[in-house]
Amino acid sequence: MRILQISAFPPENPGGSEQYAYLVSKTLAKLGHEVHLLTSRFLNAREGKVKTKHGLIIKRVLSLGSLFNINPITFIMHELIREVNWADVVHVHGGFFFTTFQTVLIRVFKKIPLIIHIHESLDYSNISSLTTEFKKYLWDPTIQAWILNNSDVIVSVSKKNIKIIKSRFRIYEKPICWIPNAIDTKAFQPKAHKIFRGIIGFVGRLVYWKGIEAFLSSAKMVLQKNPKAKFIIIGGGPLLRTLQEVYKNEERIRFTGYIPPQFISYALGSIDILVLPSYLENIPTILLQAMAKGIPVIASKVGGIPEVVIEGLNGFLINPKKIEEIADRILFLLNNPEEARRMGENGRIFVQNNYDIDIVIKRIIEIYKNI
Numbered sequence: 398m399r400i401l402q403i404s405a406f407p408p409e410n411p412g413g414s415e416q417y418a419y420l421v422s423k424t425l426a427k428l429g430h431e432v433h434l435l436t437s438r439f440l441n442a443r444e445g446k447v448k449t450k451h452g453l454i455i456k457r458v459l460s461l462g463s464l465f466n467i468n469p470i471t472f473i474m475h476e477l478i479r480e481v482n483w484a485d486v487v488h489v490h491g492g493f494f495f496t497t498f499q500t501v502l503i504r505v506f507k508k509i510p511l512i513i514h515i516h517e518s519l520d521y522s523n524i525s526s527l528t529t530e531f532k533k534y535l536w537d538p539t540i541q542a543w544i545l546n547n548s549d550v551i552v553s554v555s556k557k558n559i560k561i562i563k564s565r566f567r568i569y570e571k572p573i574c575w576i577p578n579a580i581d582t583k584a585f586q587p588k589a590h591k592i593f594r595g596i597i598g599f600v601g602r603l604v605y606w607k608g609i610e611a612f613l614s615s616a617k618m619v620l621q622k623n624p625k626a627k628f629i630i631i632g633g634g635p636l637l638r639t640l641q642e643v644y645k646n647e648e649r650i651r652f653t654g655y656i657p658p659q660f661i662s663y664a665l666g667s668i669d670i671l672v673l674p675s676y677l678e679n680i681p682t683i684l685l686q687a688m689a690k691g692i693p694v695i696a697s698k699v700g701g702i703p704e705v706v707i708e709g710l711n712g713f714l715i716n717p718k719k720i721e722e723i724a725d726r727i728l729f730l731l732n733n734p735e736e737a738r739r740m741g742e743n744g745r746i747f748v749q750n751n752y753d754i755d756i757v758i759k760r761i762i763e764i765y766k767n768i
Contacts, residue, residue, distance in 0.1 A: 401481065405497070432453040437458060520677075591691075598671050604636060668687070671692050673696040
């Protein structure tokens with residue numbers, strides 16, 4: 398089968414949707430399918446315009462920048478016209494991207510089997526920002542509704558989004574499928590004979606909606622009761638330098654800065670507990686990666702996270718912005734390392750059985766065959 402995958406951001410970017418698109422593309426290529434991945438190329442990129450890797454062809458189109466720092470302004474129409482004539486099926490990742498809009502625009506004039514895969518959360522109830530207000534009042538009622546209605550199949554990585562899609566966009570007849578996020582669990586093996594040292598980690602972009610301030614506030618509460626605890630923040634972003642300056646004299650709170658996706662498994666090996674206190678998420682890839690590594694997780698009760706984190710089984714769910722809840726759960730795991738180990742083991746089993754790419758890819762291929 399000839400499959401065109403479209404991802405707004407390139408594989409070397411750390412975001413969940415682009416990592417998923419790359420993993421799906423590689424896996425399909427290994428299974429013998431012809432796969433092209435069409436994506437963006439930023440001005441500072443080292444990668445060339447066309448590259449064959451892992452049996453798939455990656456085509457990058459120069460981007461002029463990024464709207465809201467999350468939506469690449471990449472004009473792919475000229476490449477799309479060629480690619481849609483070649484492909485048997487077109488699989489687009491993300492509903493909010495300019496690249497998705499262009500793909501649907503072509504479909505208006507040329508009938509192509511089109512799948513729109515929604516990775517982003519459509520639940521804006523816990524955060525109000527320029528981006529979420531724009532999406533809620535301008536994008537969703539107009540462009541997003543048009544995009545979804547002009548696809549053949551809508552896919553969501555979370556079950557919660559499916560309910561929102563049906564109610565917000567009044568789509569009841571079109572196929573809406575649940576195909577979850579996925580990782581290669583073989584690349585995220587637990588560290589052998591790991592000793593619990595009480596290191597609490599945050600992994601993600603340092604922006605407000607990721608809950609980094611809540612994490613650091615809870616860290617200070619934990620350190621008052623357990624001075625031996627250590628906190629590590631992995632990731633770059635606009636708040637990095639400010640936070641490094643604020644905590645420069647606190648030896649128990651350390652910032653690594655940005656770490657490329659290929660080194661995340663290694664970085665997670667230094668963490669005993671992962672905290673993800675986001676205000677807006679769907680199914681975060683880092684959550685699956687940490688669980689595959691056997692790390693217990695403490696995560697916000699937002700988006701699709703409750704579909705992955707089962708309270709008391711493989712981690713804890715906390716209400717967004719509730720600093721005391723975060724601190725209490727951290728202290729419990731620090732004081733009960735055997736419980737932390739049990740949750741970590743349960744988390745790995747859960748991810749292996751439900752979110753491994755070898756399982757998820759079968760569902761994707763089934764949709765391709767039936768479209």
